[in-house]
Structures are given as C-alpha cells and as structure tokens.
Amino acid sequence: MSTAPAASAVKSIGHHIGGSPREGSSGRSGKVYCPASGEMTAEVAFAGQAEVDQAVDAAQAAFPDWAARPPHVRARVMFRLRDLIESNAEKFAELINSEHGKVLSDARGEVTRGLEVVEFACSAPVLLKGEFSENVGRGIDSIAQRQPLGVVAGITPFNFPAMVPMWMFPVALVCGNCFILKVSEKVPSAAMLIAELLKEAGLPDGVFNVVNGDRETVEALIDHPGIRAISFVGSTPIARSIYQRGTNAGKRVQALGGAKNHMVIMPDADLDQAVDALMGAAYGSAGERCMAISAAVPVGDATADALIEKLAPRVRDLQIGAGLDAADEMGALVTGEHRDKVSSYVDLGVEEGAELVVDGRGLKLQGLENGFFIGGTLFDRVTPDMRIYKEEIFGPVLSVVRSPSFDHALQLVNDHEFGNGTAIMTNDGGAARAFMNGVKAGMVGVNVPIPVPMAFHSFGGWKESLFGDHHIHGAEGVRFYTQLKTSTIRWNDGLTKGASYAMPTNS
Numbered sequence: 001m002s003t004a005p006a007a008s009a010v011k012s013i014g015h016h017i018g019g020s021p022r023e024g025s026s027g028r029s030g031k032v033y034c035p036a037s038g039e040m041t042a043e044v045a046f047a048g049q050a051e052v053d054q055a056v057d058a059a060q061a062a063f064p065d066w067a068a069r070p071p072h073v074r075a076r077v078m079f080r081l082r083d084l085i086e087s088n089a090e091k092f093a094e095l096i097n098s099e100h101g102k103v104l105s106d107a108r109g110e111v112t113r114g115l116e117v118v119e120f121a122c123s124a125p126v127l128l129k130g131e132f133s134e135n136v137g138r139g140i141d142s143i144a145q146r147q148p149l150g151v152v153a154g155i156t157p158f159n160f161p162a163m164v165p166m167w168m169f170p171v172a173l174v175c176g177n178c179f180i181l182k183v184s185e186k187v188p189s190a191a192m193l194i195a196e197l198l199k200e201a202g203l204p205d206g207v208f209n210v211v212n213g214d215r216e217t218v219e220a221l222i223d224h225p226g227i228r229a230i231s232f233v234g235s236t237p238i239a240r241s242i243y244q245r246g247t248n249a250g251k252r253v254q255a256l257g258g259a260k261n262h263m264v265i266m267p268d269a270d271l272d273q274a275v276d277a278l279m280g281a282a283y284g285s286a287g288e289r290c291m292a293i294s295a296a297v298p299v300g301d302a303t304a305d306a307l308i309e310k311l312a313p314r315v316r317d318l319q320i321g322a323g324l325d326a327a328d329e330m331g332a333l334v335t336g337e338h339r340d341k342v343s344s345y346v347d348l349g350v351e352e353g354a355e356l357v358v359d360g361r362g363l364k365l366q367g368l369e370n371g372f373f374i375g376g377t378l379f380d381r382v383t384p385d386m387r388i389y390k391e392e393i394f395g396p397v398l399s400v401v402r403s404p405s406f407d408h409a410l411q412l413v414n415d416h417e418f419g420n421g422t423a424i425m426t427n428d429g430g431a432a433r434a435f436m437n438g439v440k441a442g443m444v445g446v447n448v449p450i451p452v453p454m455a456f457h458s459f460g461g462w463k464e465s466l467f468g469d470h471h472i473h474g475a476e477g478v479r480f481y482t483q484l485k486t487s488t489i490r491w492n493d494g495l496t497k498g499a500s501y502a503m504p505t506n507s
C-alpha cells in the first residue's frame, strides 16, 4: 500500500499584484485537486479584465525604475532568489507533488532545472554587454545595445508548475522588463511561492505579478495593449492560436507547443541502456513531459523483439504511488479528466489494431482508490497512420513503431508533424552523426533520452512544436526579451564639411 497524502482543508488562492497577495474579484474560479487522493484541495480565483488591468498598471508603474537599475543590481535580486529557492526546494517539491502528482524526486529535479535558469540570469551584466565598433567611418564609432521591451507576460502549462515559469521570468527580469505570470489553473501554488520569494529577495513591488486564471484571463493578457511580448508554453492548438492572436496584436510571441518524441534504437545499441533510458523517458512524470519519449523506433525486427522482451516486464513492474515514498517511480495523472483521455487513447490503439503488450487501464491503488492513476502502457506494432502515433497522448503510453532501416527511421521522425526532441541509441558514430545532422527536431540526444538543454543553451522545438523565432532561455531568451538598438556616433572632429545628398558610404 502506497503512502497517502495527508488530507488538508480547502485553501483559497488569489493573485499577486503590485507586490501583495490579492483576492479574486471576478466571481470566477476553478478547482485544484490532489491527483493521488482525488480530493479537491484549493479553489483558485480566475482573473478578469479588471485584475489583468491592475497587474499591467502595476508593472508599467514599476518599469521605469527597474529598467534604469544597472544590470548587476538587477542580478543581485537573482542571487538572493537563487538561495531562497534552494532553501525552499523541499516546499516547492511538496507543492508540485500535491497538485501535479509527479513523484517527489522528479519534482525536486524540476526545481533544480528551474534554479539553473535563475543562476544563468545572475550573469546579466555579461549577457547585456552589447557591442562596440571603433571607426566604422572616419571619426565614427558604432554601439549596439539591447534594451528591455517593457511589460511582458508568460503563460505556462500544468506539467512544470515551477520550472517552466523559471524558463521565462528570470531572464525577462534581469533584462529590465516587468513580468506578469499566468500559470496553469491546475497547479497554481508554486507560482504564488515564487512571488513571495521574489519579494523577499528584494524585487521592487510591481516588477513581478501573478494573475491566475483560464482562457478568459489569457485572452485579456494577449489583447492588452500594455503588454509587449508573450512567452507561451502549452499544447500545440493553443500555442498556434496564441501566436496568431498575439502577433496580430503587434506583440512579440514565442509559443512552444506539444510533442511526439521518437527514440531510434539501432541494432548495435546497448539494449539494457536503451531500456533504462526508455523507462525514465516514457514513464517518468507519468509521460506528462513535452520531452517524454512516446515513440520507440527499433531498427530491425530482431532489435524490436529483444527490446519488447526486456521492456514489457519493466513496464508491468513499475512502482506506482502517491509519489511520497522514495520507491515510487510514477505518480498519478494531473486530473481525472486527463486520466480518462489517456485511457481512451489506449482504447483507440486497440481499435486501430496496435498490439497491446501492457495495459495500464483501470488501475486502482489500495488506499488511493479515488486517485487519477493509470498504469504504464506499452503498444507494439504501431503504424504511422494510427492516431495513437500521430497525436500527443501526454500519458504513460509508449508506442513501439518497428522500422526496417536507419533511413526509414529517420524519415519517420522527419515526417511527423511535431519536432520537439528526439534521441538515437547507438554505438555507431557515423549513424549518430547522420541522425544529428539530418533530423528535423529542435533538441537531439545521442544516447541521452531526454536532451533538455542546460539553462545557458536554449530550449525549443521545430515544426508544430514551436511558433515564433526564438527558443527559450539562454542567449535566445536574452534576444527575445530585449530590443536591439544600434547607434552611430560622431563627435565634432572637423571632418564634416557641407551637405551630402548621396547614401552615406565609407571611402
């Protein structure tokens, strides 16, 4: 029997505007659940136009002073935030587990990966150094500088309540912007803790605001003329519509969408290593990761048969629970509705003719009978025309798609509409190099199943997995949250004589 989470009173979650917590005033709200017990744990307020206006007003009022502070002074807030997040890491992990359902070790990892972006943001003075060219013309110099945009907003998905917000706001803030965060209404508590810690770290009021809410809140943010840029992470249909609506409104938008990530397993690969990699990448976080591997592509039937033989018992033996025991490998799905959707995809796979090797449907855990659980599920002989292959399931369901050759496997990955991450398992350097260079995906792993770039590199997919021109965090993040200004400078040096009507050139 798995350790059950302690029952607690239903709490009320509002917003954080202008440096203070605010109760909701729109009259609309949503329910937050503990996925392991199935109990409602909180009611979260949904911001309407009035609260979004207040957040934008607070951010606009704070902007001139914040933007005028030197980069190293802004970075000092990040240094303090870094220590505060570290000392509150366990509290974050517990909040994430209690609203998302992922196991504690996974939640701790999420906090660490977010923290790394805060650490990256501490180097703001270096990131914002600009460029200088001496003597671009006789007696003329040039300076290129990156300046903040103003008020920017971030809209984030349920599956990383702390990390995905941290992909955005640390970089936006140290670049001199003010930020409005709208996290998923399913997992609001980590963002409220972030707001408290930023205040404790010395961030001036209004520089960082949280509005909770749903579609209505998001639309009020996107349409607001006071917001200059939108970072969005979520599913592809919403990412696409936010990109279109935001860019139509004249905003800069980066919108990261969904995924179907493939792992190609070459005949020469170390199969034990491949199976370990697949277990973590397909079933970690119950498959609710945009970098989860949901399609395994063994090359050759012998590789496929051996893979299934090793994989199936591991999937059957997955240790599933509330996520509080160190032995728990997989937790519940985020909501009952999402669990039912994942389960209906398993029904669909059977109807479509895929071979169901391990069936996770209908899992009931003793003591957690109302939790949103589904067991690990494994399909073999999935074909590219099946909806279970084409669509993102976002649950612990792995499809094995057998491939006759490397070229065929590569083509399969490239033909898929999504292109977030992908991986190849092989000891053949030539195959790995051909895969890395030829594959149409934004992030590639060679014997690395979940190739999430470090904070000082940038994260982002290709094709339907990203709308916009910039990946997130790293140098791309700095570019996204700043606008470039190039000045050409001449001092009175006696070289200018008379008017010239020709295009300025150098000679």
Ligand code: NAD
Residues within 6 Å of the ligand: 155, 156, 157, 158, 159, 160, 164, 182, 183, 184, 185, 213, 214, 215, 218, 219, 233, 234, 235, 236, 238, 239, 256, 257, 258, 259, 289, 290, 392, 394, 420, 461, 465
């Ligand atoms: P979602 O698209 O349902 O929601 C994302 C955000 O958009 C939430 O804040 C939500 O409140 C808001 N939203 C929902 N419906 C909306 C609508 N109609 N109009 C405007 N806003 C709306 O995504 P989710 O279910 O919370 O998260 C899972 C998805 O996110 C998966 O598709 C996953 O692949 C994707 N994801 C992608 C990345 C990436 O980096 N590419 C990272 C994490 C998650």
